[in-house]
Amino acid sequence: MSLPLGNLKSLAKCPVCNKKYAPAVVTPLIEDDIHSTMHVSCPSCGVSSILFVSTNQWGIASIGVLTDLEGEESKKLLGKEKDIVSTDEALDAYMFFKEEAGKTRAILEKI
Secondary structure, three states, X not given: OOOOHHHOHHHOEOOOOOOEOOHXXXXXXXXXXXXXXXXXXXXXXXXXXXXXXXXXXXXXXXXXXXXXXXHHHHHHHHOOOOOOOOHHHHXXXXXXXXXXXXXXXXXXXXX
C-alpha cells in the first residue's frame, strides 16, 4: 500500500505535541497493497511512533504505538529482512517454558 503521508491527514500529526509530521521523518517498514507499517519521528518533540495502517472498503484503519526505537532499529526488528518466528517455533518455546516452570534460575545459569 503506497500511502504518502499527505494522504493520511489524521495520522500526520504527533500524538504527544500535536505538531504536523514532515515526510522526511517517515521510515517505511512493511508495505503491501492494503497494509502499511511505518516508523515516524516527531521533529518537534522527538517522540517516535510505529503506525500500522490498513485500507478496506470503509476507509482507513490505523493503530499507533509509541516507541523508543529509531527508524533503522525498527526496520531491523519489523522489516522484511527480519526472520519471522514460525508457529512451530513458538509452540516449542511455549512447551519448553511450560515444562520448565519454576526452573528459571537454573535455565538462566546454563546460558
